[in-house]
Amino acid sequence: MSKLVIVGTVAFDAIETPFGKTNKILGGAATFIGLAASHFNVDTAAVSVVGGDFPQAYLDLLSDKNIDVSGVEIVKEGKTFFWSGRYHNDMNSRDTLVTELNTLADFNPVVPVNYRDAEVVMLGNLHPLVQASVLDQMELKPKLVILDTMNFWMDCALSDLLNVIKRIDVITINDEEARQLTGEYSLVVAARKIHEMGPKYVVIKKGEHGALLFNNDYVFYAPALPLEEVFDPTGAGDTFAGGFAGYIAKTGDTSFENMKNAVIYGSTLASFCVEKFGTERMQNLSDKEVHKRLLQFKQLTQFEIELA
Amino acid sequence: MSKLVIVGTVAFDAIETPFGKTNKILGGAATFIGLAASHFNVDTAAVSVVGGDFPQAYLDLLSDKNIDVSGVEIVKEGKTFFWSGRYHNDMNSRDTLVTELNTLADFNPVVPVNYRDAEVVMLGNLHPLVQASVLDQMELKPKLVILDTMNFWMDCALSDLLNVIKRIDVITINDEEARQLTGEYSLVVAARKIHEMGPKYVVIKKGEHGALLFNNDYVFYAPALPLEEVFDPTGAGDTFAGGFAGYIAKTGDTSFENMKNAVIYGSTLASFCVEKFGTERMQNLSDKEVHKRLLQFKQLTQFEIELA
Numbered sequence: 001m002s003k004l005v006i007v008g009t010v011a012f013d014a015i016e017t018p019f020g021k022t023n024k025i026l027g028g029a030a031t032f033i034g035l036a037a038s039h040f041n042v043d044t045a046a047v048s049v050v051g052g053d054f055p056q057a058y059l060d061l062l063s064d065k066n067i068d069v070s071g072v073e074i075v076k077e078g079k080t081f082f083w084s085g086r087y088h089n090d091m092n093s094r095d096t097l098v099t100e101l102n103t104l105a106d107f108n109p110v111v112p113v114n115y116r117d118a119e120v121v122m123l124g125n126l127h128p129l130v131q132a133s134v135l136d137q138m139e140l141k142p143k144l145v146i147l148d149t150m151n152f153w154m155d156c157a158l159s160d161l162l163n164v165i166k167r168i169d170v171i172t173i174n175d176e177e178a179r180q181l182t183g184e185y186s187l188v189v190a191a192r193k194i195h196e197m198g199p200k201y202v203v204i205k206k207g208e209h210g211a212l213l214f215n216n217d218y219v220f221y222a223p224a225l226p227l228e229e230v231f232d233p234t235g236a237g238d239t240f241a242g243g244f245a246g247y248i249a250k251t252g253d254t255s256f257e258n259m260k261n262a263v264i265y266g267s268t269l270a271s272f273c274v275e276k277f278g279t280e281r282m283q284n285l286s287d288k289e290v291h292k293r294l295l296q297f298k299q300l301t302q303f304e305i306e307l308a
Numbered sequence: 309m310s311k312l313v314i315v316g317t318v319a320f321d322a323i324e325t326p327f328g329k330t331n332k333i334l335g336g337a338a339t340f341i342g343l344a345a346s347h348f349n350v351d352t353a354a355v356s357v358v359g360g361d362f363p364q365a366y367l368d369l370l371s372d373k374n375i376d377v378s379g380v381e382i383v384k385e386g387k388t389f390f391w392s393g394r395y396h397n398d399m400n401s402r403d404t405l406v407t408e409l410n411t412l413a414d415f416n417p418v419v420p421v422n423y424r425d426a427e428v429v430m431l432g433n434l435h436p437l438v439q440a441s442v443l444d445q446m447e448l449k450p451k452l453v454i455l456d457t458m459n460f461w462m463d464c465a466l467s468d469l470l471n472v473i474k475r476i477d478v479i480t481i482n483d484e485e486a487r488q489l490t491g492e493y494s495l496v497v498a499a500r501k502i503h504e505m506g507p508k509y510v511v512i513k514k515g516e517h518g519a520l521l522f523n524n525d526y527v528f529y530a531p532a533l534p535l536e537e538v539f540d541p542t543g544a545g546d547t548f549a550g551g552f553a554g555y556i557a558k559t560g561d562t563s564f565e566n567m568k569n570a571v572i573y574g575s576t577l578a579s580f581c582v583e584k585f586g587t588e589r590m591q592n593l594s595d596k597e598v599h600k601r602l603l604q605f606k607q608l609t610q611f612e613i614e615l616a
Contacts, residue, residue: 090493185398188536209517212534221531221608226520228496260611294615300529301609303568307602 003043004249005115006033007134008124008148008238009104010048010058010072013278014084017091017232025278026058027083029124029148032235035282036242036269037122038065039290040250045115047071047134049107051078061283071112078103091230092207111137119143120249122241123168125150128160135167144254146170147199148241151177166198169254172241174205187212188219201259203244205237213263215256222263223301225271225293232277236270239282243269268293311351312557313423314341315442316432316456316546317412318356318366318380321586322392325399325540333586334366335391337432337456340543343590344550344577345430346373347598348558353423355379355442357415359386369591379420386411399538400515419445428557430549431455431476436468443475452562454478455507456549459485474506477562480549482513495520496527509567511552513545521571523564530571531609533579533601540585544578547590551577576601 013027030046037044045068050059052074059069084098109130111118116139123131125148135145145168153161154177165171171194179185182193191202191214202214208230210223243266244259251258268290275281321335338354345352353376358367360382367377392406417438419426424447431439433456443453453476461469462485473479479502487493490501499510499522510522516538518531551574552567559566576598583589 186536186538188534206517209514210529210531219534219608220611221518221534222611223518223529223531226496226527226529228494230494257612261613264611264613291615294613298613298615300527301611303528303530303572303609304565305569305572305602305606307599307606 001041001043002120002249002252003045003115003118004037004120004122004245005045005047005111005118005134006030006037006122006124006242006245007047007109007131008033008122008126009081010046010050010054011081011083013234014082014098015232015234015277016086016097018087018089019231020277022277024082026061027234027278028081029126029238031062031279032238032273032282033122033124033242033245034062034067035065035279036239036266036273037246037249038067039243039269039285039287040246042246042249044068044246045071045112045118047109047111049073049075049103051080051103052076054080068112068115071110071115073110075103085234087233091233109134116140119252120245121145122245123147123164124238124241128153128157128164132160132164132167135164143252144169144248146172146241146245148172148237149177151180154180162197168199170201170203171199172203172205172237172244174207174237178202178204203263205240207233207236211240211263211267213259215259218256220256220260220263222260222267224267225296225300227271227274230274233274234278235282236273239273240266240270242266264294264297268297309349309351310428310557310560311353311423311426312345312428312430312553313353313355313419313426313442314338314345314430314432314550314553315355315417315439316341316430316434317389318354318358318362319389319391321542322390322406323540323542323585324394326395326397327539328585330585332390334369335542335586336389337434337546339370339587340546340581340590341430341432341550341553342370342375343373343587344547344574344581345554345557346375347551347577347593347595348554350554350557352376352554353379353420353426355417355419357381357383357411359388359411360384362388376420376423379418379423381418383411393542395541399541417442424448427451427560428553429453430553431472432546432549433458436461436465436472440468440472440475443472451560452477452556454480454549454553456480456545457485459488462488470505476507478509478511479507480511480513480545480552482515482545486510486512511571513548515541515544519548519571519575521567523567526564528564528568528571530568530575532575533604533608535579535582538582541582542586543590544581547581548574548578550574572602572605576605
């Protein structure tokens with residue numbers, strides 16, 4: 001069975017949307033990535049850090065999904081990373097209300113020994129030096145390394161970011177971030193410039209407008225499923241990445257054609273994530289529901305024009 | 309052979325983009341719709357009005373594309389409708405600099421007698437009473453009536469617009485207009501409300517993000533081809549509609565499955581339209597080029613996940 005290493009935050013979120021407001025609930029990139037990847041029956045380990053305030057029940061929840069949490073360090077005297085945000089009425093933009101790094105500030109990721117030969121590594125959004133240190137620990141060159149990042153690191157750690165970007169195969173990034181990273185408005189030109197930085201594959205996430213997968217001259221466009229209601233977008237991008245990484249780890253096939261399918265799985269899982277607050281929907285998502293929505297995705301996008 | 313009636317402006321445009329600036333050039337909704345529909349070998353008539361200042365060469369250009377211009381009234385003492393606009397750097401928004409209605413102010417469309425049994429009618433963006441008067445002239449109920457409109461008519465002729473919307477089969481509208489017409493942010497909910505106003509099919513155009521086709525519970529999402537450069541977006545929406553209408557007229561098949569193909573043809577043709585100023589690209593577009601780009605659209609959107 002393939003192995004998948006996920007590095008990222010395991011955290012508390014507090015979320016306000018036009019539909020309501022939560023207290024501190026389970027959040028974090030590695031959490032969402034892991035829950036999405038759990039649909040693919042691969043050996044998965046989360047590498048992260050939490051404080052002594054983090055409930056054992058949350059760790060158990062991840063373990064119950066067959067996510068190995070031995071790489072989640074518990075700093076007893078520390079506090080868990082906490083993020084709080086408020087979404088605007090259009091649900092496409094948000095204000096960050098609170099960011100408390102807490103134990104994340106001194107996070108030194110340690111990949112469990114039995115995962116240092118993992119075929120797929122998913123570097124969730126973290127300081128680029130932390131992402132790089134995970135790669136340094138791998139004893140075999142992974143078949144595929146996927147990196148997620150955000151504008152914050154472009155602003156304050158650009159050269160570290162560029163160094164780790166050189167070492168990866170797939171970057172997932174949103175449209176505004178792709179524009180910021182390259183100074184190009186056209187996403188086609190931006191993707192080409194990112195290829196030149198290292199990654200052979202560039203995934204540009206466009207939220208409700210779907211996602212683009214670039215590999216030099218090849219492009220694939222997976223639309224997002226049009227939804228009646230987006231309840232809470234938190235974690236949708238990480239869920240997408242987790243579905244992508246999990247599908248690649250399961251199939252072991254890193255061809256462009258198979259990555260198209262990985263993008264579709266990612267989009268499908270992300271379409272569930274936004275239906276409830278935080279991880280709620282992803283905690284209780286059956287394979288049957290996923291299968292049904294994949295069929296919807298086929299209906300949504302497939303057509304039958306006969307061409308020679 | 310099927311017949312297609314197009315009503316809309318035949319006009320002068322003057323366009324400014326970050327790439328340059330034109331003098332008065334050929335424009336107008338019926339012009340773009342007609343040029344797109346000319347790729348489908350159907351008997352096509354344009355119904356419009358121009359002034360004595362309109363060059364015969366422009367009418368000849370349309371005739372050469374097998375568009376019957378006998379329904380384009382020439383008001384010798386009048387002037388042709390003129391629109392001028394300036395696109396912003398993102399090419400997604402624009403300012404209207406000049407709108408001179410001229411002969412369009414008193415436009416009384418007359419459908420040529422031999423086109424009053426046309427199978428497909430494409431009502432380009434015009435005053436809803438003008439659109440309705442075209443329907444009144446049809447002697448046989450058309451197989452499919454498609455209507456395009458814009459926010460301007462929602463602001464100043466809403467009840468006339470709602471009356472003509474009741475009588476049509478397909479509406480093409482952009483995302484912001486769909487939201488304005490229904491007061492709903494979610495496009496899924498907006499489409500449902502528009503269904504209730506009459507049209508069985510709702511096409512929501514999202515520019516660079518593609519187009520959605522709704523038919524009650526069914527949705528199809530055709531992405532736009534990611535382009536290196538959008539040179540001039542003028543006429544892209546009309547080109548989309550012309551491709552859609554032309555394909556339906558050619559195939560005579562108004563099923564949802566076939567409408568998916570019509571959306572793909574519309575998107576394909578629109579992707580060419582934006583490559584040069586005004587109608588320039590559409591005047592010199594070969595069927596071979598269209599065929600090649602359709603293949604690109606298949607590569608862009610089709611995937612092979614095996615599902616039971």
